[in-house]
Amino acid sequence: MTPLLDIRNLTVVFDTPAGTVHAVNDVSYTIEEGETLGIVGESGSGKSVHALSMVGLIARPPGRIVSGEVYFKGRDLLKLAPRELYNLRGKEIGFVFQDPMTSLNPVLTIERQIAEPLRRHFNLSKNQARERVVELLELVGIPNARTRIGQYPHEFSGGMRQRVMIAIGISCNPKLLIADEATTALDVTVQAQILDLVRDLKKKIGTTVIWITHDMGVVAGLADTIQVMYGGRIMERGPVDAVFEDPRSAYTWGLLKSLPHGGKRGATRLYQIPGNPPNLIEKPVGDPFAPRNAFATERCKRETPPLLQVEDGVAGHKAAAWYDLRAELKKEREASA
Amino acid sequence: MTRYLLVKLLEAVVAIWGVVTIVFFVSRILGDPTVLLLPVGAGPEEIANLRTALGLDEPLWQQYLYSLLAMVKGDFGISFQHVRPALDVVLERMPATASLAGLALIFGTLIGAIAGAIAALMRGTVAELVVMIAALLGQATPTFWLGIMLILLFSVELGLLPTGGAGGWENYILPGLTLSVFVSASIARLLRSSLLDIMREDYVRTARAKGLMPRTVFFWHIARNALIPVVTMIGIIAGELLGGSVVIETVFAWPGVGRVIVQAIQAQDFPVIQAGVALVAGIFVVVNLLVDLLYGVLDPRIRRG
Numbered sequence: 001m002t003p004l005l006d007i008r009n010l011t012v013v014f015d016t017p018a019g020t021v022h023a024v025n026d027v028s029y030t031i032e033e034g035e036t037l038g039i040v041g042e043s044g045s046g047k048s049v050h051a052l053s054m055v056g057l058i059a060r061p062p063g064r065i066v067s068g069e070v071y072f073k074g075r076d077l078l079k080l081a082p083r084e085l086y087n088l089r090g091k092e093i094g095f096v097f098q099d100p101m102t103s104l105n106p107v108l109t110i111e112r113q114i115a116e117p118l119r120r121h122f123n124l125s126k127n128q129a130r131e132r133v134v135e136l137l138e139l140v141g142i143p144n145a146r147t148r149i150g151q152y153p154h155e156f157s158g159g160m161r162q163r164v165m166i167a168i169g170i171s172c173n174p175k176l177l178i179a180d181e182a183t184t185a186l187d188v189t190v191q192a193q194i195l196d197l198v199r200d201l202k203k204k205i206g207t208t209v210i211w212i213t214h215d216m217g218v219v220a221g222l223a224d225t226i227q228v229m230y231g232g233r234i235m236e237r238g239p240v241d242a243v244f245e246d247p248r249s250a251y252t253w254g255l256l257k258s259l260p261h262g263g264k265r266g267a268t269r270l271y272q273i274p275g276n277p278p279n280l281i282e283k284p285v286g287d288p289f290a291p292r293n294a295f296a297t298e299r300c301k302r303e304t305p306p307l308l309q310v311e312d313g314v315a316g317h318k319a320a321a322w323y324d325l326r327a328e329l330k331k332e333r334e335a336s337a
Numbered sequence: 338m339t340r341y342l343l344v345k346l347l348e349a350v351v352a353i354w355g356v357v358t359i360v361f362f363v364s365r366i367l368g369d370p371t372v373l374l375l376p377v378g379a380g381p382e383e384i385a386n387l388r389t390a391l392g393l394d395e396p397l398w399q400q401y402l403y404s405l406l407a408m409v410k411g412d413f414g415i416s417f418q419h420v421r422p423a424l425d426v427v428l429e430r431m432p433a434t435a436s437l438a439g440l441a442l443i444f445g446t447l448i449g450a451i452a453g454a455i456a457a458l459m460r461g462t463v464a465e466l467v468v469m470i471a472a473l474l475g476q477a478t479p480t481f482w483l484g485i486m487l488i489l490l491f492s493v494e495l496g497l498l499p500t501g502g503a504g505g506w507e508n509y510i511l512p513g514l515t516l517s518v519f520v521s522a523s524i525a526r527l528l529r530s531s532l533l534d535i536m537r538e539d540y541v542r543t544a545r546a547k548g549l550m551p552r553t554v555f556f557w558h559i560a561r562n563a564l565i566p567v568v569t570m571i572g573i574i575a576g577e578l579l580g581g582s583v584v585i586e587t588v589f590a591w592p593g594v595g596r597v598i599v600q601a602i603q604a605q606d607f608p609v610i611q612a613g614v615a616l617v618a619g620i621f622v623v624v625n626l627l628v629d630l631l632y633g634v635l636d637p638r639i640r641r642g
Binding site: 154 | 461538539540542543544545546547548549550551553557558561562635636637638
């Protein structure tokens with residue numbers, strides 16, 4: 001079966017006065033229909049930029065797609081004419097953005113904002129669109145939908161606005177839903193509600209989801225596959241359980257180690273990955289995480305490791321590392337014992 | 338809504354009262370108008386008689402209270418110069434000022450809006466540079482100088498247009514153009530920066546992610562929001578222009594409100610000064626109120642219950 005999305009060697013840079021920022025470096029991956037992919041990484045890891053760039057949502061200039069192909073249902077998105085891209089956005093690929101009040105237009109009603117993609121892609125009449133908007137708001141759990149559609153974003157709470165964003169994202173039943181930090185601005189209880197909602201919606205409408213976040217916990221609860229990005233590259237990728245239990249990239253391992261564990265508050269200081277995020281203005285050489293990695297070898301600093309299947313791991317578990325993390329950790333344990 | 342309007346109305350009354358009061362006392366400092374009104378060589382007795390006739394010999398506070406009471410009733414007194422009701426003297430100049438202001442506002446706003454939109458949409462091109470330099474020059478050039486230069490070129494050198502005065506449509510061209518340059522330059526600069534700010538907003542990215550056509554994104558999501566500060570600017574300019582551009586009306590000998598007030602100040606015609614200033618203040622307040630109401634239409638966040 002051909003994958004729904006097949007990204008090959010995507011490289012994106014930003015031309016800034018300070019120099020060329022290498023935001024996405026040679027990223028390749030596929031996602032199958034119905035799969036939920038969680039992409040994790042810190043700010044500047046390229047996780048959002050690569051997703052926005054494949055449907056033409058980064059500003060060009062300063063952004064520039066240097067190379068790559070992005071096949072969606074067999075067509076290369078990077079070669080589409082603008083009009084074909086407009087027809088695809090919102091309809092085949094839905095987006096849910098982070099909302100600290102800013103992702104919804106403050107001067108348009110909720111009804112208009114949700115109805116826009118419906119009227120644009122399906123030529124619905126105003127009344128037909130209104131019925132669908134009410135249906136969508138009920139689906140995402142907004143009570144009194146019929147009275148609330150005439151209201152404006154500032155009349156909604158943060159969690160409710162995020163639900164509105166999700167309603168916009170799924171309004172045209174897209175094949176692929178890309179959620180970019182969709183729960184980051186919300187408090188923990190609201191975040192849990194939204195995640196429940198997404199799991200529920202996935203069951204109902206069967207959309208393929210790319211969930212971009214910096215929160216490992218969110219990915220653990222939602223995704224089938226996790227993909228860890230750093231410095232514009234994929235460091236590790238695989239089934240969620242395999243990666244969480246048996247990480248093979250030192251960056252993944254560091255992220256997992258720095259998570260707080262339930263019930264042990266204050267017992268030990270939280271682990272912190274040493275060093276600073278990479279400066280992407282310098283042309284990246286070698287493994288981008290090498291300067292912060294205690295296990296890095298000489299080769300890591302010179303040569304970029306390819307993303308390869310982990311030899312003794314489960315199918316689909318891939319990592320980009322010259323060192324053998326499992327062997328290194330074993331040595332460390334034996335030394336301390 | 339009614340409460341909001343009542344508050345605004347009260348503010349307006351206080352503002353106009355303040356302006357009238359300041360003008361009353363400041364104009365009295367200017368000197369004694371009777372000397373100017375009588376022929377050269379008039380004796381002290383004649384001066385004293387005229388002062389009594391005009392009510393200028395009474396204590397200042399009494400004059401102030403009398404004229405304030407009369408103004409509430411709409412009576413601004415009789416013009417010393419024209420010997421007619423002062424308000425009539427000012428009001429009959431209103432059509433000339435209003436038509437010139439309207440013309441400059443419509444043309445200036447249209448040209449400014451188009452130029453500003455071009456500059457924002459063609460960011461980083463020669464077109465943007467040209468618009469921005471033109472707008473900067475337009476805003477920085479003193480209007481009286483521009484007016485005089487236009488008269489020199491089109492009236493004196495080429496003999497195409499009248500140097501001043503009102504009458505036919507050709508009299509509108511030069512003063513209208515001079516005012517439009519300033520209006521369009523201000524609006525072009527503000528609209529450009531406002532558009533560029535809004536284009537970076539997250540909700541514009543949301544709109545594009547919905548697959549909307551670029552013109553829908555531009556008109557409904559970018560321009561709609563970018564216009565809010567521009568509306569305020571247009572309101573302020575409208576208030577200024579309707580009060581009569583003193584400089585332009587003087588340069589082009591335009592028979593408008595601004596010019597009649599200047600003439601009244603020179604002649605120390607107190608009733609006309611007071612009527613003129615009260616009218617200008619009133620117009621300013623009304624235009625501002627309209628802008629406030631329009632603001633509520635454009636931005637639901639400040640709509641009041």
